[in-house]
Amino acid sequence: MPIEILMPALSPTMEEGNLSKWLKNEGDKVVAGDVIAEIETDKATMEVEAVDEGTLGKILIAAGTEGVKVNTPIAVLLQDGESAAALTSPSDGGGRAAGAGGGEPAAATPTPAGEPADPPHKGEGKAAPVAAAPKAEIAADPDIPAGTEMVSTTVREALRDAMAEEMRRDGDVFVMGEEVAEYQGAYKITQGLLQEFGPRRVVDTPITEHGFAGVGVGAAMAGLKPIVEFMTFNFAMQAIDQIINSAAKTLYMSGGQMGAPIVFRGPNGAAARVAAQHSQCYAAWYSHIPGLKVVMPYTAADAKGLLKAAIRDPNPVIFLENEILYGQSFDVPKLDDFVLPIGKARIHKSGKDVTIVSFGIGMTYAVKAEAELRGMGIDAEIIDLRTIRPLDLDTVIASVKKTNRLVVVEEGFPQNSVGDHIANQVSQRAFDFLDAPVITVAGKDVPMPYAANLEKLALPNVGEVIDAVKAVTYRG
Amino acid sequence: MATAARKAPAKSKSDGKSGLSAPKPADFTKDEELSAYRHMLLIRRFEEKAGQLYGMGFIGGFCHLYIGQEAVVTGMKMALIEGDQMITAYRDHGHMLAMDLSPRGVMAELTGRRGGLSKGKGGSMHMFSKEKHFYGGHGIVGAQVSLGTGLAFANRYRENKNVSLTYFGDGAANQGQVYESFNMASLWKLPVIYIIENNRYAMGTSVSRSSAETDFSHRGASFKIPGIQVDGMDVRAVKAAADLATEWCRSGNGPLILEMQTYRYRGHSMSDPAKYRSKEEVQKMRSEHDPIEQVKARLIEKKWADEDELKAIDKEVRDIVADAAEFAQNDAEPDASELWTDIVL
Numbered sequence: 076m077p078i079e080i081l082m083p084a085l086s087p088t089m090e091e092g093n094l095s096k097w098l099k100n101e102g103d104k105v106v107a108g109d110v111i112a113e114i115e116t117d118k119a120t121m122e123v124e125a126v127d128e129g130t131l132g133k134i135l136i137a138a139g140t141e142g143v144k145v146n147t148p149i150a151v152l153l154q155d156g157e158s159a160a161a162l163t164s165p166s167d168g169g170g171r172a173a174g175a176g177g178g179e180p181a182a183a184t185p186t187p188a189g190e191p192a193d194p195p196h197k198g199e200g201k202a203a204p205v206a207a208a209p210k211a212e213i214a215a216d217p218d219i220p221a222g223t224e225m226v227s228t229t230v231r232e233a234l235r236d237a238m239a240e241e242m243r244r245d246g247d248v249f250v251m252g253e254e255v256a257e258y259q260g261a262y263k264i265t266q267g268l269l270q271e272f273g274p275r276r277v278v279d280t281p282i283t284e285h286g287f288a289g290v291g292v293g294a295a296m297a298g299l300k301p302i303v304e305f306m307t308f309n310f311a312m313q314a315i316d317q318i319i320n321s322a323a324k325t326l327y328m329s330g331g332q333m334g335a336p337i338v339f340r341g342p343n344g345a346a347a348r349v350a351a352q353h354s355q356c357y358a359a360w361y362s363h364i365p366g367l368k369v370v371m372p373y374t375a376a377d378a379k380g381l382l383k384a385a386i387r388d389p390n391p392v393i394f395l396e397n398e399i400l401y402g403q404s405f406d407v408p409k410l411d412d413f414v415l416p417i418g419k420a421r422i423h424k425s426g427k428d429v430t431i432v433s434f435g436i437g438m439t440y441a442v443k444a445e446a447e448l449r450g451m452g453i454d455a456e457i458i459d460l461r462t463i464r465p466l467d468l469d470t471v472i473a474s475v476k477k478t479n480r481l482v483v484v485e486e487g488f489p490q491n492s493v494g495d496h497i498a499n500q501v502s503q504r505a506f507d508f509l510d511a512p513v514i515t516v517a518g519k520d521v522p523m524p525y526a527a528n529l530e531k532l533a534l535p536n537v538g539e540v541i542d543a544v545k546a547v548t549y550r551g
Numbered sequence: 552m553a554t555a556a557r558k559a560p561a562k563s564k565s566d567g568k569s570g571l572s573a574p575k576p577a578d579f580t581k582d583e584e585l586s587a588y589r590h591m592l593l594i595r596r597f598e599e600k601a602g603q604l605y606g607m608g609f610i611g612g613f614c615h616l617y618i619g620q621e622a623v624v625t626g627m628k629m630a631l632i633e634g635d636q637m638i639t640a641y642r643d644h645g646h647m648l649a650m651d652l653s654p655r656g657v658m659a660e661l662t663g664r665r666g667g668l669s670k671g672k673g674g675s676m677h678m679f680s681k682e683k684h685f686y687g688g689h690g691i692v693g694a695q696v697s698l699g700t701g702l703a704f705a706n707r708y709r710e711n712k713n714v715s716l717t718y719f720g721d722g723a724a725n726q727g728q729v730y731e732s733f734n735m736a737s738l739w740k741l742p743v744i745y746i747i748e749n750n751r752y753a754m755g756t757s758v759s760r761s762s763a764e765t766d767f768s769h770r771g772a773s774f775k776i777p778g779i780q781v782d783g784m785d786v787r788a789v790k791a792a793a794d795l796a797t798e799w800c801r802s803g804n805g806p807l808i809l810e811m812q813t814y815r816y817r818g819h820s821m822s823d824p825a826k827y828r829s830k831e832e833v834q835k836m837r838s839e840h841d842p843i844e845q846v847k848a849r850l851i852e853k854k855w856a857d858e859d860e861l862k863a864i865d866k867e868v869r870d871i872v873a874d875a876a877e878f879a880q881n882d883a884e885p886d887a888s889e890l891w892t893d894i895v896l
Contacts, residue, residue: 329678
C-alpha cells in the first residue's frame with residue numbers, strides 16, 4: 076500500500092512550516108535516510124529524511140508552499156509493484172495508510188489532538204467558542220504617535236531588530252550566549268547578527284551558564300553593555316548567583332559607584348511538551364530582587380520597544396520571552412528609533428466591568444477570555460503589565476477604582492506569584508474600591524508534567540479566566 | 552596537627568608545556584625595597600587596627616584580615632599600568648590599599664559610616680572603585696573569578712593592553728565556575744592573570760583535605776593555561792612573576808595562573824580560633840618567612856636604611872592608620888535616606 080509522507084513536526088512548538096525544496100523528483104528511488112526535502116520552520120531550515128524505501132510516486136505539496144500544517148500528506152511513496160496510476164487523490168489525511176505510523180517520517184510527533192485544545196499561540200480566531208466574538212482591537216499605545224505606519228512583525232523579528240538597531244547605535248553593545256552566532260540562535264532570535272556585526276560582538280559561548288553570566292557581568296562592570304542570551308531561562312538557574320549576587324547588588328554595595336548595565340534574555344516559561352525542568356516561569360522569582368528590572372512582553376511592538384530600552388538601561392534587566400510567542404505576528408510601529416518606557420503597563424483593551432491584569436503569554440488567555448466575556452455582556456479591561464519590576468501598580472489601581480474587580484492571569488506557580496503581590500498591594504491601596512476578592516489564575520502548584528492532557532491541566536486556561544471573572548462579577 | 556606543613560616555599564616550577572617557569576626573584580632597587588616595605592607595612596598596620604576595632608565593636612559582621620599575605624598584592628601591584636584591573640573575594644582590604652584606595656574610605660566602610668567607600672552599604676567584603684580600577688570585594692567564593700574574566704573580556708573587546716588581575720584562594724579554586732572561566736579565558740585568549748592565593752586553608756580545611764591536586768599551578772592544564780608556583784612571601788619573587796605574567800597577557804598569549812604560596816597568620820575571620828593548625832606552624836612562618844621582615848632585613852643588610860629610618864616609615868604608616876581609624880570611628884552613620892538610594896540608576 077502506498078505510504079503517505081506527512082509534514083513532520085520539527086520542534087516542540089511547530090504547527091506548520093514551509094516546504095522550501097524537494098530534493099527528489101517524482102519517479103526517483105528513495106532509500107531510508109535519503110534527504111527528500113527541505114522544510115523551513117520558524118526556527119530553522121531542516122532536511123527531511125525518508126524513513127522507508129520505495130519510489131517517490133507523487134508530490135502532493137509543491138516546493139515553495141508556505142504554511143503547510145503538520146501531518147499534512149506532502150508526498151506518496153510507492154512500494155515495490157505499486158504504480159503511480161493507482162494513486163487516488165489524497166484526502167485530508169483520512170486516507171492515510173492504516174497503521175502506517177512506523178512508516179511516516181517524523182509523524183510520531185503529537186497529532187493536533189495531543190496539543191492543548193486551546194493552543195495559546197494561535198491567537199484569538201481559532202478557539203471555537205470565541206470564533207463568533209468580534210475581534211478586539213489592541214488599544215492604541217499612547218507611547219506610539221498616532222498615525223504611525225504599522226508593520227506586521229513576529230516577536231522573533233522584533234527582538235532581532237531591537238538588538239541589531241542597538242548594536243548599530245552603540246559599539247559597546249554585544250551579544251553572547253550558546254549558539255547565538257554561527258548557529259544563528261537556538262530559536263533564531265539572533266539570526267543575521269553574526270553576519271552584520273562579526274564574531275567580536277556576537278559571541279558563541281561554551282555550555283557554561285554560570286561562567287558566561289559572570290563574564291557578562293564582569294564586562295558590564297567594566298562598562299560594556301552585554302546582552303546575555305540564555306537558551307532558556309531554565310538554564311539560568313545555573314547562573315542565578317551571578318545574576319542576583321553580582322549583577323543586581325553591586326550598585327548598592329558600591330554606594331552607587333559601579334553597576335552592571337546588562338540584559339539577560341531568552342525564552343521563559345512553558346513551551347510545549349518539554350516537561351518540568353524546561354517549563355517554568357521566572358517572573359516572580361526575579362521580580363523579588365531589588366536591583367533588577369524584569370520585563371516580560373507579550374506583543375512584538377512591546378518586545379522591540381522594551382528590549383531596546385533594556386539594552387540602554389544602566390541596570391541589569393531580566394528580559395523574559397516566550398518560545399510560543401516567538402512566531403506570533405503583531406503590528407510594530409515603523410519608527411527609526413522605537414523605544415518604550417520600562418515600568419509602564421499598557422491598557423490592551425479598555426473596559427468597565429472588571430480588570431484583567433496579565434503579562435507575557437498570560438495575555439493570550441486574557442485576550443481570549445475577554446472576547447468570550449464580551450459575548451456574555453461583560454466588558455473587561457485588560458492591562459498588560461509588560462514590566463514586572465518596577466511594577467506599574469498605579470495603572471492597575473486606577474483601573475480597579477473604575478471596575479472594582481480584579482483578576483490576574485499568569486502561567487507561573489501560584490504561591491508568591493506576581494498576582495499574589497498585586498492582590499496584596501491592591502487590598503492595601505484600593506480596598507474600599509473592591510467589590511470582590513482578587514483572584515489570581517495561575518499555573519497549578521505542580522511541576523510541569525509531560526503528558527499532553529496533564530500539561531494542559533497544569534497550565535491556566537481560558538475557562539478558568541472566565542470563571543474567575545464571573546466570580547468577581549457575581550455572574551453565577 | 553595540621554597536615555599542610557610544607558617545606559620552604561619558593562620552589563620554582565614549570566608547567567612543562569609553555570616553557571614558563573618561576574623567574575628568579577626580582578632585583579629590587581633601594582626605592583623599590585623601600586616602597587614595598589612601606590606598602591606592606593601599611594597593610595599590616597591597617598589590618599592590625601581593623602582587628603582591634605573589631606574587638607571594640609566598631610566593626611561588625613565578617614572581617615577577614617590579610618596579615619601574612621601582604622607580599623602578594625604588593626608585588627603584583629608593582630607590575631601594573633594605568634587601567635589594569637584588580638578583583639578579589641572577601642579578604643580584600645590589602646588589595647584595596649595596594650590599589651591606592653584611601654585608608655580612611657576603607658576603614659570607614661568597615662565601621663559602616665557614610666564616609667566609607669560604599670557609603671557604609673557594602674562593608675568589609677564589598678568595596679569598589681571605578682576610578683582606581685578595583686572591582687571588588689565579593690562575598691561569594693569563586694564568583695569573582697568569572698567577573699574578573701569578564702573584565703579581561705572587556706579589555707580584549709576594547710583592544711587595549713590592560714590586564715585583569717583576578718585573585719582567589721585555594722578554597723575557591725575548587726568552585727566549578729573557576730573552570731568554566733578558565734575554559735573561556737583560554738578559548739578567547741583573554742588577558743587575565745589568575746592569582747591563586749594559596750594560604751593553605753580554605754577556612755578550616757587544609758589544602759590536602761580539600762584538593763585532589765594540591766599544585767594549583769597545574770589547575771589550568773586541561774585548558775592549556777600555563778601556571779607557575781611563586782613564593783608569595785617574597786615580594787621580589789611576586790614582582791618577578793607579575794612582570795612575566797603581565798607581559799605574557801599584554802602580548803596576547805591569553806591567561807596565566809600564578810599560584811602564590813602564602814600564609815595567613817590570623818584566623819579565617821575574626822571569629823575563627825584557628826584550631827585546625829598548630830601555633831608552632833604559624834610561629835614558624837612568622838619567624839622564618841615574614842614578608843615584611845624579609846624586606847627589612849635586606850634594607851638593613853644593604854645599608855639602604857637604618858633602624859631610625861625604618862622607624863620613621865613605621866611612624867608615618869601608623870599615623871595614616873590612626874587617622875583612618877579616628878575618622879572611621881567618628882564619621883556619622885549613613886543618613887537613613889541612603890537605605891533607598893543606589894538600588895537602580
